[in-house]
Amino acid sequence: MIKIGIAGKPNSGKSTFFKSATLADVEIANYPFTTIDANQGIAFARSVCPCNELDVHCGHCKDGIRFTPIEMIDVAGLVPDAHLGKGLGNEFLDNLRQADAIIDVIDASGSTDENGNIVEVGRYDPLKEVDFIEKELSMWLYNVIHRDWNKISRKMRQDGLNIFFDKLAGLNINRQDAIYLINKIDLPDEVYRWSDEELMLFSNHLIKKSKPILIVANKVDIAPEENIARLQKLNEKGYKVILTTADGELALRFAEKRGIIKYIPGDKDFDIINVEGLNKKQLDALYFIKGIMKKIGGTGVQEAINTAVFDILNMVVVYPVENEKKWTDKNGNILPDSFLLKRGSTPRDLAYQVHSEIGDSFLFAIDSRRNMRVGENYELKDNDVIKIVSTK
Ligand SMILES: Nc1nc2c(ncn2[C@@H]2O[C@H](COP(=O)(O)OP(=O)(O)O)[C@@H](O)[C@H]2O)c(=O)[nH]1
Ligand SMILES: [Mg+2]
Incomplete structure (x- = not known):
């Protein structure tokens, strides 16, 4: 923090x-x-x-x-x-x-x-x-x-x-x-x-x-x-x-x-x-x-x-979710967490903030608003709602 x-x-x-x-x-x-x-x-x-x-x-x-x-x-x-x-x-x-x-x-x-x-x-x-x-x-x-x-x-x-x-x-x-x-x-x-x-x-x-x-x-x-x-x-x-x-x-x-x-x-x-x-x-x-x-x-x-x-x-606020349609975690909580990250951070950086294991096993991410897969180099925007897909 x-x-x-x-x-x-x-x-x-x-x-x-x-x-x-x-x-x-x-x-x-x-x-x-x-x-x-x-x-x-x-x-x-x-x-x-x-x-x-x-x-x-x-x-x-x-x-x-x-x-x-x-x-x-x-x-x-x-x-x-x-x-x-x-x-x-x-x-x-x-x-x-x-x-x-x-x-x-x-x-x-x-x-x-x-x-x-x-x-x-x-x-x-x-x-x-x-x-x-x-x-x-x-x-x-x-x-x-x-x-x-x-x-x-x-x-x-x-x-x-x-x-x-x-x-x-x-x-x-x-x-x-x-x-x-x-x-x-x-x-x-x-x-x-x-x-x-x-x-x-x-x-x-x-x-x-x-x-x-x-x-x-x-x-x-x-x-x-x-x-x-x-x-x-x-x-x-x-x-x-x-x-x-x-x-x-x-x-x-x-x-x-x-x-x-x-x-x-x-x-x-x-x-x-x-x-x-x-x-x-x-x-x-x-x-x-x-x-x-x-x-x-x-x-x-x-x-x-x-x-x-x-x-x-120079931080942005980002919201990780499990369900990119409903913006919830796996228990159905809506937008349960918000994280501050330095501008220029990537979805993998967010994954590491959520948990180091999720960072290690990160595959890709989905930008929930556009319902679009975003790559390794995507620069997180302020207010992004992001689903992280990992092997864990
Ligand atoms: N008028 C006015 N007095 C303030 C304000 N903020 C703090 N004070 C007063 O300034 C004094 C010192 O405040 P304090 O917070 O203890 O200062 P510190 O030594 O910098 O921690 C106290 O009497 C406060 O009530 C303010 O916005 N306006
Ligand atoms: Mg003081």
């Missing part, structure tokens, strides 16, 4: 974002648990369920909206010079090792400084936060590789690059990314000869490629317009920025659980269905959130997860 790490400075709203993203109604989630422990949980990518095309609903989605699980890690706050052991330091950076992508939650309101201390709204420039977090992440990577560089470079000199790639694999960084960068940034092929500066340059590029970052500009509900405009401008500079109110999303998920509102995570608005039992303050709070949602098109939390999964990590 893909993993997204939530990083950022203290008090930017990381834990609120994490909680709101992982607090799923069991019914929506179709998943036995959502919070694994305090800082690891299950969040969901939202998509339109293929059962909307059938006469019957599948029972695994909510009003035709499907939620596919991903893992989320709430990494402790990063402060400037965290890589030197400042603040909670390296131990927490090492949490990032496992992440496929990073959501950097920044405080768009500028009401906390770089160490997370509360200041007057608008006082701290959130653009600085984007820079220093990026720097900390690349310094982290540099340090981890540099730590035993002598040993690695000695081995590389004798046995070639494999030891280097093994080291990177331990950081969940793949060989192709590394090779691509060595060529692209024109570093010497003899990696063992790299100077500290060259290793640093490589780390700067590698972190961006291997742990791509989504910027979540949180606390938009209290952020000065000027900050929001400047942060959105980053979208033109190759960053992806999503505006959020994590607090707002958390409130909505609780209200939905208690039957006060009708809301599916990622909806642009919600309906209040049970006004009784709400006092004026609570009602005002809900209307305040409604106002923010109107302005930014929702609370942004689900949009951020979807952007990380579908745009940044």
Whole structure:
């Protein structure tokens, strides 16, 4: 399962974002648990369920909206010079090792400084936060590789690059990314000869490629317009920025659980269905959130997860079935599973995700919508419903 790490400075709203993203109604989630422990949980990518095309609903989605699980890690706050052991330091950076992508939650309101201390709204420039977090992440990577560089470079000199790639694999960084960068940034092929500066340059590029970052500009509900405009401008500079109110999303998920509102995570608005039992303050709070949602098109939390999964990590959702006519498994469950795969994956890749034995014994696949046999090299499309034929 893909993993997204939530990083950022203290008090930017990381834990609120994490909680709101992982607090799923069991019914929506179709998943036995959502919070694994305090800082690891299950969040969901939202998509339109293929059962909307059938006469019957599948029972695994909510009003035709499907939620596919991903893992989320709430990494402790990063402060400037965290890589030197400042603040909670390296131990927490090492949490990032496992992440496929990073959501950097920044405080768009500028009401906390770089160490997370509360200041007057608008006082701290959130653009600085984007820079220093990026720097900390690349310094982290540099340090981890540099730590035993002598040993690695000695081995590389004798046995070639494999030891280097093994080291990177331990950081969940793949060989192709590394090779691509060595060529692209024109570093010497003899990696063992790299100077500290060259290793640093490589780390700067590698972190961006291997742990791509989504910027979540949180606390938009209290952020000065000027900050929001400047942060959105980053979208033109190759960053992806999503505006959020994590607090707002958390409130909505609780209200939905208690039957006060009708809301599916990622909806642009919600309906209040049970006004009784709400006092004026609570009602005002809900209307305040409604106002923010109107302005930014929702609370942004689900949009951020979807952007990380579908745009940044470039995944597609695919549904394996046994019966390609009825879209069921062998027990008659309609569209029982959804899987996220990297764009460019083939039916055999899907077979391996279902079960390694099915992958090993894969013969061919059927694209259920077109009722057509597809070959080994077929590139799975988003929302495909696929029957896998194997010898097992
Ligand atoms: N106004 C506002 N406050 C928020 C929002 N999200 C989080 N906060 C507040 O920011 C403070 C820090 O949040 P927390 O999630 O603990 O931050 P962390 O240190 O990054 O994990 C808390 O008081 C939250 O209630 C938001 O969207 N809007
Ligand atoms: Mg926290």
